[in-house]
Amino acid sequence: MKSGPNILITGTPGVGKSTLAQQLAERSGLEWINVGDLAKNNNFFDGYDEERGCPILNEDKVLDEMEDMMEEGGKIVDYHGSEFFPERFFDIVFVLRTDNTLLYDRLAARGYQGKKLEENVECEIMAVLLDEAKDSYAEHVVHELFSNTPEDMESNLEKILLWIEAWKKENGV
């Protein structure tokens, strides 16, 4: 029996996954797992992708580490990808979306430039992460949420908190 629902928050870098996940964890009492940090802290990497300017994730090691946590339930997982997780990990998947001009500014402020900046904005324009989620999970599990403004963030938080309460009631937690 899971102690709570498992939630995936995905989307292009810069759309606001970590900010939302952190606030959601504070307000719901669920536990936030940032997959990038989990990999970094355990050194679950296989070298470095020079072209993309990021380390290469060892997906098997990440999944092994996550298995027991997901079984416990009550986890908010934040990652810019969804297809390598087993479908059974998640009760619901939220894909955050941001307008390309806003995203460009956020990533530039984070120090992204050149190809890395262009590729990430293009990834958002092409809805790559939304399509990946739709291809990997049942239709009713995947929800697109806009994350352009602080008001969007607040309304997303409230929606997800309500959904968590409903899940708990339905599952007798």
Ligand SMILES: Nc1ncnc2c1ncn2[C@@H]1O[C@H](COP(=O)(O)OP(=O)(O)O)[C@@H](O)[C@H]1O
């Ligand atoms: N809904 C939003 N409205 C305005 N700014 C946002 C919103 N969501 C995130 N941000 C800002 O965008 C930047 C990237 O957010 P972050 O949570 O680190 O994104 P991600 O985890 O998806 O890479 C941060 O400076 C954050 O404060």
